[in-house]
Amino acid sequence: MKICLIIDLPGIGGASIAANRTLDAVEQIAEPSMIASDFDQSAKTPSFCLQPGKKFKTFELFASRMLPVSLYLKLRDLELKRQLSKILNRIKPDIVNFHNIHSAGWPIDLVANALKYAPVVWTLHDCWSFLGTYYPTHAPLPDERTLGKLKATWASLRKGKSPHSLSALTPSAWMQNQASSSFWEGNLVKTIHNPIPESFFKDRDRKACKKALGLSQEKPVILCVAGNLDEERKGGTTLKKILSSSLPDLAQFVLIGNGKGYENSDRTRINCLGFVRDETTMQIAYHAADLLLHPAPIDNLPNTVSESMSCGTPVVAFDTGGLPEMVIPEKSGWLVQEINSESIVRELGSIIKSRAYENLPESTRQTAFELFHHKEIAQSYKNHFQLVKNQG
Numbered sequence: 001m002k003i004c005l006i007i008d009l010p011g012i013g014g015a016s017i018a019a020n021r022t023l024d025a026v027e028q029i030a031e032p033s034m035i036a037s038d039f040d041q042s043a044k045t046p047s048f049c050l051q052p053g054k055k056f057k058t059f060e061l062f063a064s065r066m067l068p069v070s071l072y073l074k075l076r077d078l079e080l081k082r083q084l085s086k087i088l089n090r091i092k093p094d095i096v097n098f099h100n101i102h103s104a105g106w107p108i109d110l111v112a113n114a115l116k117y118a119p120v121v122w123t124l125h126d127c128w129s130f131l132g133t134y135y136p137t138h139a140p141l142p143d144e145r146t147l148g149k150l151k152a153t154w155a156s157l158r159k160g161k162s163p164h165s166l167s168a169l170t171p172s173a174w175m176q177n178q179a180s181s182s183f184w185e186g187n188l189v190k191t192i193h194n195p196i197p198e199s200f201f202k203d204r205d206r207k208a209c210k211k212a213l214g215l216s217q218e219k220p221v222i223l224c225v226a227g228n229l230d231e232e233r234k235g236g237t238t239l240k241k242i243l244s245s246s247l248p249d250l251a252q253f254v255l256i257g258n259g260k261g262y263e264n265s266d267r268t269r270i271n272c273l274g275f276v277r278d279e280t281t282m283q284i285a286y287h288a289a290d291l292l293l294h295p296a297p298i299d300n301l302p303n304t305v306s307e308s309m310s311c312g313t314p315v316v317a318f319d320t321g322g323l324p325e326m327v328i329p330e331k332s333g334w335l336v337q338e339i340n341s342e343s344i345v346r347e348l349g350s351i352i353k354s355r356a357y358e359n360l361p362e363s364t365r366q367t368a369f370e371l372f373h374h375k376e377i378a379q380s381y382k383n384h385f386q387l388v389k390n391q392g
Contacts, residue, residue, distance in 0.1 A: 008104035172322025229259030235295030
């Protein structure tokens with residue numbers, strides 16, 4: 001079976017990481033290829049770059065400034081659809097698997113274009129396909145053009161007579177419910193978790209990992225990971241309030257990601273490692289930690305939580321989005337009901353003082369194995385791909 005995966009930014013962000021892991025998981029049972037906004041030099045599968053062609057780039061160079069923005073964007077969208085058609089004609093896939101497309105500014109009607117060539121399965125890493133923004137709350141509102149394009153595309157899909165089916169896969173049941181009560185109503189929407197590679201389940205000595213990162217063996221370690229630690233959608237404000245509380249006197253906080261002001265912190269209290277791409281370093285950090293703090297006020301199925309659990313490190317998070325499907329109270333972590341900094345500070349303080357995290361590494365890893373192991377998820381993807389291929 002020939003599977004063509006489409007992702008906007010290869011190697012950047014949680015959706016791209018999840019998409020590439022899905023590709024790795026299914027490559028043993030399918031013939032994969034990938035289309036992205038740029039070539040992924042590390043990609044093991046055939047890779048194609050979706051960008052405007054040379055003629056359009058020449059036109060863009062000389063004429064784009066003289067055109068109204070709306071007309072220029074319309075012409076660019078038409079060019080992207082034309083280029084996608086050329087690639088799909090060349091690949092001739094049995095299934096087109098979309099992931100995120102909005103970060104590169106690609107139009108949503110690329111999906112309608114792909115439906116001319118094969119069944120489309122869209123893996124929903126956020127709510128953009130039906131809301132035009134990341135999430136229903138704690139996210140910027142969509143602009144008028146995005147919202148208009150969204151409504152027009154779905155209206156066209158409803159009226160169209162495509163020879164192929166459109167379905168969605170959601171990493172969490174929460175996202176499935178959100179999608180099914182939106183434009184996706186009437187389409188097949190199924191939940192399949194994002195896979196975690198086998199290497200994350202490898203046990204590492206916690207004391208050795210703490211030593212490798214220069215951390216004290218005496219105080220518990222709380223890890224927080226986000227691409228942008230300051231982003232409100234990732235819990236940036238809550239994190240700052242936690243770090244300004246008395247908790248850094250009780251535990252060492254290790255931060256991974258981009259953020260302002262953390263580099264000058266007292267390293268015995270707050271240690272910022274910056275942005276980390278290397279998976280081995282991430283695994284060492286997860287094993288060095290006694291707890292993962294995930295302060296996002298809303299989220300789908302965050303990679304950081306499933307990765308931490310796979311390393312046997314329990315999680316403290318808000319009871320929001322898809323988190324309750326991952327964090328099982330007193331088995332793989334703790335859920336905070338009230339979404340505010342005061343509540344999570346109290347919960348963290350209680351856990352640190354009781355040292356309750358010491359009892360959860362094995363049950364946390366086992367929960368992750370049951371939920372995120374790549375072999376079963378690959379089979380679930382294969383079953384869904386086979387189903388929609390048979391339906392046409």
